Amino acid sequence: MDVFHNCETMKSGSLANVEKAIVLGTGGHARALIATANLIGRYELMGILDRTGPTPGETIMGLPVIGLWNDLWQLRGMGITSAYLALGNNATRREMFQRCEESGLKLPALVHPSAFVDPTAHIGDGALVCGGAFIGPEVEIGKGVIVNTGSSVDHESIIEDFVTVSPGVVIAGRVVIGQNAFLGIGACISDNVSIGSGARVGAGAIALKDIPENVLVVGVPACIKSTDLS
Numbered sequence: 202m203d204v205f206h207n208c209e210t211m212k213s214g215s216l217a218n219v220e221k222a223i224v225l226g227t228g229g230h231a232r233a234l235i236a237t238a239n240l241i242g243r244y245e246l247m248g249i250l251d252r253t254g255p256t257p258g259e260t261i262m263g264l265p266v267i268g269l270w271n272d273l274w275q276l277r278g279m280g281i282t283s284a285y286l287a288l289g290n291n292a293t294r295r296e297m298f299q300r301c302e303e304s305g306l307k308l309p310a311l312v313h314p315s316a317f318v319d320p321t322a323h324i325g326d327g328a329l330v331c332g333g334a335f336i337g338p339e340v341e342i343g344k345g346v347i348v349n350t351g352s353s354v355d356h357e358s359i360i361e362d363f364v365t366v367s368p369g370v371v372i373a374g375r376v377v378i379g380q381n382a383f384l385g386i387g388a389c390i391s392d393n394v395s396i397g398s399g400a401r402v403g404a405g406a407i408a409l410k411d412i413p414e415n416v417l418v419v420g421v422p423a424c425i426k427s428t429d430l431s
């Protein structure tokens with residue numbers, strides 16, 4: 202059964218010559234993403250898909266929840282070309298990024314109009330740079346990365362794929378954040394420091410030296426609190 206064609210709540214396309222996009226995810230992060238996408242206005246948002254599917258009449262920021270992630274493959278046939286990933290969990294975001302690609306959907310990056318991105322920086326597909334963020338010169342932001350509100354990433358730093366940078370994080374110059382890592386609110390990463398893949402840096406921690414993969418670090422200076430988060 203084609204769920205979308207049977208879905209009476211789906212927005213009808215109205216804007217000529219504007220590409221259509223779908224949003225994946227219904228949590229808090231969906232609000233931030235939809236607000237940013239509405240400000241940019243590059244794509245017409247047609248609705249939201251989530252893990253469990255819609256409850257009757259469910260909307261988020263005025264957008265109807267129209268179906269399940271498992272129905273992604275039907276979207277291309279409906280004129281929807283692109284997807285935005287509103288998924289806070291790194292592993293889920295990675296999985297759905299791959300499934301969108303397999304479904305032939307584009308994953309445009311989104312940059313809030315109040316963020317500054319240096320012209321020499323590169324922002325990967327499916328990344329979200331939130332309001333007030335600063336992305337410095339020659340910074341690499343990987344695929345599906347979240348750079349949340351008011352964070353800064355300074356010169357030549359590399360943020361690998363599917364990392365979460367929470368609000369108010371300060372990343373100094375020539376830092377490397379390994380894929381799938383999570384940096385909690387207000388964490389600071391000193392210059393030339395590497396954070397291992399899958400590591401979790403607690404809110405307010407200050408990393409002054411390299412952090413291994415798959416560990417939780419907290420405190421000032423950041424120390425290992427638990428290991429093997431893989």
Ligand SMILES: CC(=O)SCCNC(=O)CCNC(=O)[C@H](O)C(C)(C)COP(=O)(O)OP(=O)(O)OC[C@H]1O[C@@H](n2cnc3c(N)ncnc32)[C@H](O)[C@@H]1OP(=O)(O)O
Pocket residue numbers: 349367368384385386401402403404405406417419420426
């Ligand atoms: C727009 C938005 O809202 S974006 C959302 C932003 N949210 C965040 O940034 C959340 C930040 N979260 C944290 O810092 C969390 O503590 C995490 C994710 C790093 C770790 O969470 P968990 O793995 O669940 O760890 P848990 O809560 O079990 O704590 C483990 C231990 O570390 C300690 N700990 C955890 N986080 C911190 C921290 N930031 N600073 C100091 N100690 C900490 C706990 O007190 C606990 O210590 P104990 O074992 O001696 O009792």
